[in-house]
Amino acid sequence: MPPASVRAYVGLGANLGDGAATLRQTLAELRDTDGILAVAASPFYRSAPVEATGPDFVNAVAAVDTRLSPLALLDALQALENRHGRLRPYKNAPRTLDLDLLLYGDIQMDHERLSLPHPRMHLRAFVLLPLRDLAPDLTLQGRRIDDWIGEIHGQDIHPSGV
Template identity: 55%
Template structure:
């Protein structure tokens, strides 16, 4: 591991999504892979949500948010998440393309990060119901009511169990 890749344990919030292939299996596999990352624990996971693509076409997404505790630095966590995406067949042919797996760092402690590789808080999270609703389910104080109201017209549905609670 490169110097600076780890730090004391911090809280990170990761958005998970998939709209190609076996979406549920991809999200389950991703959670297992995240839990296996060095110095990382999955603390809680939201319900599963089905949402329409935003600014894109393709099938509906399955989405969730996970709360992590990690000793990985933000850039190291991003690199590991991208490795998990790649292992699940993620391709990036164009912006907002349909995907087998999408993992985004939404929040990293209360840090504001703005580098060429990583922006935290995630720059579009407050525009996306598929991020805000699962995040609000786990941490209501992190999602102001006016931001939830701003995405209320986006099509999203909380899934009832769907086998997800057994992850």
């Protein structure tokens, strides 16, 4: 009997090249990934970089139903980043594609390669707004997403319209 699927949430972002086209292509590639059963995406947002410089990002969040383990899903995400030319010349450098595993079911883990839930997701409007679009009743650390959003100030974000 195949293992049950788990709902995971993945943050997507790009601020080099045609970010919207990159995210659309990445969502299609996620749907074609072995072990991923379904993918639903939030609307796209445009946001200024946080703790970095460079062009604005196009951001979204995807709900992914998967049979992959958390680390296998991370490997698949990093392979997609590499296929899209992701380079890491320095911390928070502009990027062709950034994929962050935000949540994996109710699992909490602190591994050298992966921390779940993502340790800074509740501080980032570019994660919380699209996540709320997909899962408005989701709670993070026992609090509603809207409560976290209400505490974020100074992060420029708006629907991208693409």
